[in-house]
Amino acid sequence: MENFSLRPKGDFTWTAKYRELYILTEHWLSDLKFYKEDLHFLYHLVDKYFISLINKENLEEMRNLSSGLSETSINCDRLLEKTSKHLTHLAELIDDPFKYDSHKFRSEHEELENEISFFVKKFRKIKKETFTDMEPVIQKEVKKLTP
Template sequence: MGNLSLRPKGDFTWTAEYRELYILTEHWISDLQFHKQDLHFLYHLIDKYFIWLINEENLGEMRHLSSGLSETNKNCDRLLEKTSKHLTHLGELIDDPFKYDSHKFRTEHEELENEITSFFKKFREIKKETFADMEPIIEKEVKRLTP
């Protein structure tokens, strides 16, 4: 799958006004915060069913899953911090358009967007994997509790 783009079609990053980039960056922060909450839910899901997940046949999967969630959580925190700094710089650029080199700043904006896009793709994969691993365990528990 190719690089998914969050920006409008064309050369938006290179032609947009700083205010437009600011609004887009605010959306990225909102999306990252949502994913952070989603990660919290996934951790809670695993904690709730942990006892059923730690049997010998699931142990390797659990380690892989926990490692993936941990790495995804760290990446989310890193991107939230990086995007927040970027938003601050955008605010400074709106106040003083000559504060930073425009070409360099727009290149950094595009690179940040690609990092966020890659994160979202990896997040979807770990979320899908988590649900796939959890589904049979939850189904067993539901059957056990159903009279």
């Protein structure tokens, strides 16, 4: 498991107060919203240069890129929804600490963290692939604009 920089090392998930988990989860939700906006930008970038990118040599590459962006966007939406629900449950736990089984809830929290960590790794990979594929096309555009 990759630890998020906002989460203290060790067994934080199992020893933290619900308010601390709430703050951490708010950060996750904020980060996921940022990733969603970043994905929107990547879609826009590919869409803008789509004609320049499509040719016989890289048609399969573009299909893979488009598929990867779509899959990443779907995963981001799913995690946004799951994290929002988790945040709601945390708020309920702060109000009534006996509302849910603490061990089960903390296990779910750890699982969500792992899912977000996995998502971030995949997101970074698709973002790098997108920029790698876009770089030659954008460089051609820049050369056309510079005298």
